[in-house]
Amino acid sequence: MLKIFIFLVFSSFLYSQKLYSVNYSNQADLKVYVVKYENQADLKVYKVNYENQARGNDGKWFFVKYENQADKKIYFVDYENQADLKIYFVRYENQAGWRNKSKMALMY
Template identity: 60%
Template sequence: MKILIGCLPLFLLFSTKIAAQSVFSVDLKNKADVKVFVVKTEAQADLKVFKLNSSSKADSNNGKWFFTKYESQAKFNIYFVDLASQADVKVFFVKYESQAGWRNKSKMHYFY
């Protein structure tokens, strides 16, 4: 029984990481899984993103992102590029959680 209780925190840590759409913003382009460009209007975006304040609310691949403090906690490392032509995915940050989601589903594979 003590072994099970001792393993519970590890299980919760790894199960949260797998289920969450957690991201970490890296400083170097070559460390990124996905290169992201932030567009000025919703119409230009491939993905509308809502920033979550808790990883427990994050779902898989639906535009609801939780930005982690540490790279090791994230499922994806992203790098914000300066030009739209350099990006794998163009995102627009929305104000409300219900607005999040894909506009261009052909880009969804970057976050699987």
């Protein structure tokens, strides 16, 4: 029982945020809308340059080249009311993070 608990706790820290942007909404695990202002977002996202920088569920995303490499497939919608998650792209890594923690489960 203890081994299972330890595995679950540590696996949540190791979870990676590798994403692939699909062309059609029915292919996506998650529909995402990019808001204009930071205070409208559920998640502030920083796009990292390397896969190993995208660890944890803290808004650091790495976009992979191939669908089978992704943890999540996302589709960028045109309208806010179509989205499961609203994001805002930040300029600096330390700005990334959740504003609406009730939506965190969407990225696991």
